[in-house]
Amino acid sequence: MAVLLLAEVVNGQLALDAVSKSVSAVASLGDVHVLVAGQGGDAAAAEAATLAGVSKVLFAGDHGFCHTLAEPVAALIVSLSGGYSHIAAAATSDAKNVLPRVAALLDVMILSDVTAVIDADTFERPIYAGNAIQTVKSSDSIKVFTIRTTSFEAAAGGNSAPVEALGTAAETGKSEWIEDKVAASDRPELTSAGIVVSGGRGVGSEESFALIEGLADKLGAAVGASRAAVDSGYAPNDWQVGQTGKVVAPQLYVAVGISGAIQHLAGMKDSKIIVAINKDEEAPIFQVADFGLVADLFDAVPELTSKL
Amino acid sequence: MKVLVPVKRVIDYNVKVRVKADGTGVDLANVKMSMNPFDEIAVEEAIRLKEAGKAEEIVVVSIGVKQAQETLRTALAMGADRAILVTAADDVHTDIEPLAVAKILAKVVEEEQPGLVLCGKQAIDNDMNATGQMLAALLGWSQATFASKVEIDGGAAVVTREVDGGLQTIKSALPAVISVDLRLNEPRYASLPNIMKAKKKPLDEKTAADYGVDVSPRLAIVKTSEPAVRQAGIKVGSVDELVSKLKEVGAI
Ligand SMILES: Cc1cc2nc3c(=O)[nH]c(=O)nc-3n(C[C@H](O)[C@H](O)[C@H](O)COP(=O)(O)OP(=O)(O)OC[C@H]3O[C@@H](n4cnc5c(N)ncnc54)[C@H](O)[C@@H]3O)c2cc1C
Ligand SMILES: Nc1ncnc2c1ncn2[C@@H]1O[C@H](COP(=O)(O)O)[C@@H](O)[C@H]1O
Numbered sequence: 001m002a003v004l005l006l007a008e009v010v011n012g013q014l015a016l017d018a019v020s021k022s023v024s025a026v027a028s029l030g031d032v033h034v035l036v037a038g039q040g041g042d043a044a045a046a047e048a049a050t051l052a053g054v055s056k057v058l059f060a061g062d063h064g065f066c067h068t069l070a071e072p073v074a075a076l077i078v079s080l081s082g083g084y085s086h087i088a089a090a091a092t093s094d095a096k097n098v099l100p101r102v103a104a105l106l107d108v109m110i111l112s113d114v115t116a117v118i119d120a121d122t123f124e125r126p127i128y129a130g131n132a133i134q135t136v137k138s139s140d141s142i143k144v145f146t147i148r149t150t151s152f153e154a155a156a157g158g159n160s161a162p163v164e165a166l167g168t169a170a171e172t173g174k175s176e177w178i179e180d181k182v183a184a185s186d187r188p189e190l191t192s193a194g195i196v197v198s199g200g201r202g203v204g205s206e207e208s209f210a211l212i213e214g215l216a217d218k219l220g221a222a223v224g225a226s227r228a229a230v231d232s233g234y235a236p237n238d239w240q241v242g243q244t245g246k247v248v249a250p251q252l253y254v255a256v257g258i259s260g261a262i263q264h265l266a267g268m269k270d271s272k273i274i275v276a277i278n279k280d281e282e283a284p285i286f287q288v289a290d291f292g293l294v295a296d297l298f299d300a301v302p303e304l305t306s307k308l
Numbered sequence: 309m310k311v312l313v314p315v316k317r318v319i320d321y322n323v324k325v326r327v328k329a330d331g332t333g334v335d336l337a338n339v340k341m342s343m344n345p346f347d348e349i350a351v352e353e354a355i356r357l358k359e360a361g362k363a364e365e366i367v368v369v370s371i372g373v374k375q376a377q378e379t380l381r382t383a384l385a386m387g388a389d390r391a392i393l394v395t396a397a398d399d400v401h402t403d404i405e406p407l408a409v410a411k412i413l414a415k416v417v418e419e420e421q422p423g424l425v426l427c428g429k430q431a432i433d434n435d436m437n438a439t440g441q442m443l444a445a446l447l448g449w450s451q452a453t454f455a456s457k458v459e460i461d462g463g464a465a466v467v468t469r470e471v472d473g474g475l476q477t478i479k480s481a482l483p484a485v486i487s488v489d490l491r492l493n494e495p496r497y498a499s500l501p502n503i504m505k506a507k508k509k510p511l512d513e514k515t516a517a518d519y520g521v522d523v524s525p526r527l528a529i530v531k532t533s534e535p536a537v538r539q540a541g542i543k544v545g546s547v548d549e550l551v552s553k554l555k556e557v558g559a560i
Contacts, residue, residue: 071450093469096441104407104441109526110442128432131327131334132333133532135532136529138527172450173481174484175451176478176480219560244430251559274541275554288540290541293543304551
């Protein structure tokens with residue numbers, strides 16, 4: 001059987017890291033057909049066709065699929081579902097919005113944040129903020145799941161799979177897009193960055209967050225934040241790392257002024273090397289840090305930035 | 309407009325989770341249980357809609373073991389008007405899957421005819437993030453997930469959503485299902501007089517069978533295991549030492 005993989009597309013661009021890792025996650029399950037939805041996604045569809053392991057790209061270029069609104073995109077996926085044993089996508093906010101809707105329309109369960117594909121029916125996923133790993137076997141006819149891409153390697157390029165155009169979206173009259181507020185940034189994207197520097201409540205203000213950003217820029221890193229930093233308005237919501245934010249697993253994660261609550265650890269504890277800078281030597285973050293520096297961040301961060 | 313808020317009883321977010329030695333799941337006997345934090349935010353939002361004159365009645369519903377009654381009483385003490393307890397399991401370790409929960413909720417919606425369902429984005433036990441979307445699908449309703457701002461504007465809800473790239477605003481026709489994110493509001497605490505009053509508010513007791521919904525799981529739990537533990541490393545004495553250690557391991 002084959003796998004239908006919904007591609008993550010951001011402003012008409014393929015989210016290459018997310019999609020290539022998802023392709024390799026599902027490669028053992030059968031032929032992989034990638035679905036690119038949304039007007040202007042031509043280049044994204046063409047790029048998806050270059051990924052090794054993709055046997056076909058389906059491109060639904062109708063305006064109605066733009067912004068990945070759940071109602072039309074779920075209806076599209078359901079209309080295609082006949083030939084598939086698995087329907088999957090990287091666990092992005094778009095996929096988490098759309099795929100549970102697809103699953104319910106198909107009367108099957110959803111599996112969120114799959115970290116390992118054991119066989120066609122059996123999957124691993126974290127529960128309780130990653131404090132337990134559950135292995136589950138699905139009895140559903142079609143398996144619908146989202147993939148935690150940090151657990152998988154990226155598929156290679158060099159392929160040239162055929163691209164097939166699909167029809168138009170049905171008018172659902174349910175939801176309409178109004179606007180996106182997306183801050184443009186030259187920094188690497190958080191979930192795929194090789195280095196992440198995150199700030200927490202200890203940073204103290206939106207202005208002081210410039211210290212975190214300065215260190216990140218020196219390292220060519222993405223910037224993350226704890227929930228407390230986001231709630232306090234020091235950092236935007238899309239920087240939140242954790243159980244209910246983004247999951248990252250960079251080569252180097254630097255946690256500054258972050259205590260290390262389990263909800264935060266859930267989003268970063270698979271990082272290769274963890275550095276913690278915190279003035280409280282008892283902070284739980286030190287229990288997962290490879291290198292801990294007990295210091296006031298207002299001294300340590302400028303010094304570190306200048307010495308790199 | 310009537311607002312329906314599904315609230316789940318989950319392990320308290322401060323409790324350290326322990327995987328059972330036999331690998332069958334997580335130990336939930338005698339641990340502190342609370343309302344799912346996202347659901348407190350959903351209840352709070354419903355109360356604010358009522359206070360603003362946009363909602364007339366708030367009905368809360370919980371599906372699970374009979375102890376979920378306590379969670380419903382908390383919601384009533386916060387300010388919900390009525391509660392429905394749907395007993396669907398006897399063992400506190402049985403988690404009803406989002407698909408079955410959504411099917412039961414769809415039946416409750418059929419009976420209650422709310423104009424809006426406000427649920428949490430994610431239950432912090434199964435971390436599934438699915439029930440609201442599934443309910444919207446079963447009802448054929450619009451959905452607005454991960455809400456950080458909700459405005460009811462005539463026959464529609466204008467919802468700002470927390471998405472990977474930042475914020476997205478959509479307009480969803482009512483009736484709709486809205487799932488709430490952390491930044492939507494700060495839930496109030498129930499005052500003592502309100503806790504007393506909540507004891508007298510109506511709480512209907514039903515079972516999954518009353519709604520004709522089969523709650524048997526689609527996902528069989530093969531095993532539950534501990535995640536790999538990360539060993540603590542070393543403390544460094546200075547920024548210089550940190551820099552040299554990072555160079556040593558090739559991290560920078
Ligand atoms: C449902 C739910 C979901 C959640 N999801 C997430 C999530 O996805 N991500 C997340 O991060 N959290 C999440 N949380 C919140 C989590 O429980 C913690 O509250 C949060 O992570 C704390 O953030 P913090 O470490 O920045 O703040 P705090 O815990 O307040 O820690 C601040 C730290 O800064 C240190 N500090 C202060 N001043 C200085 C200084 N000058 N120099 C050096 N160090 C200093 C302090 O010693 C302290 O350790 C969630 C909570 C709930 C209930
Ligand atoms: N058993 C339940 N009883 C009541 N509400 C629930 C239940 N399970 C899930 N929900 C609702 O659905 C939301 C998302 O849960 P989930 O899809 O399990 O992550 C929760 O925040 C609740 O609002």
